[in-house]
Amino acid sequence: xxxxxxxxYRLGRKLYLRGIPVLPAVLxxxxxxxxxxxxxxxxEIGEGTQLGYGGxxxxxxxxxxxxxxxxxxxxxxxxxxxGLKELPVIGDYVRIGAGAKILGNIRIGDFAVIGANAxxxxxxxxxxxxxxxxxxxxxxxxxxxxxxxxxxxxxxPVQRPEPVESVPSRASSAAx
Numbered sequence: 016x017x018x019x020x021x022x023x024y025r026l027g028r029k030l031y032l033r034g035i036p037v038l039p040a041v042l043x044x045x046x047x048x049x050x051x052x053x054x055x056x057x058x059e060i061g062e063g064t065q066l067g068y069g070g071x072x073x074x075x076x077x078x079x080x081x082x083x084x085x086x087x088x089x090x091x092x093x094x095x096x097x098g099l100k101e102l103p104v105i106g107d108y109v110r111i112g113a114g115a116k117i118l119g120n121i122r123i124g125d126f127a128v129i130g131a132n133a134x135x136x137x138x139x140x141x142x143x144x145x146x147x148x149x150x151x152x153x154x155x156x157x158x159x160x161x162x163x164x165x166x167x168x169x170x171x172p173v174q175r176p177e178p179v180e181s182v183p184s185r186a187s188s189a190a191x
Contacts, residue, residue, distance in 0.1 A: 020050045020070025024060065031056035046070070061085065061107065082107035082125070090114045096136070106141065108163055126159035 027042035039056035061083030076094040101120030112131035130146025142159030
């Protein structure tokens with residue numbers, strides 16, 4: 016098994032957070048030459064996030080924020096748009112298809128699915144599936160956690176809200 020872009024990013028991120036200036040830049044260049052990707056150590060990428068095909072051709076802006084346990088396919092661009100200073104914020108458990116572009120000041124909700132080659136320039140609701148140019152909502156799952164389990168074949172470490180037991184009314188408890 017070779018060295019993938021995410022392993023090099025994680026090492027560069029640790030060094031960057033410790034204030035080491037040169038080695039993160041060297042690792043970013045290594046990612047560029049080996050995988051043809053731009054994944055700077057300044058970008059915030061959550062734990063468990065995976066890059067498809069080792070991270071080939073992925074471009075992530077240095078100020079982008081990506082949640083935990085996301086799946087980012089190859090040739091994905093996550094960046095800004097001309098004239099806008101804010102950048103995308105991607106939630107947890109988001110799956111991004113090959114060649115998708117996520118651009119501008121937008122938020123992608125948890126458990127969202129971005130279709131292949133979609134160009135996302137507007138916010139995506141949690142549990143929504145979007146596709147097309149520009150991306151439009153195709154469907155929205157009522158229970159995105161169950162859909163994630165079914166499609167990915169595993170249960171994410173997220174707790175479902177526990178049902179609240181009904182409290183007996185005062186009249187029925189006083190009668191007893």
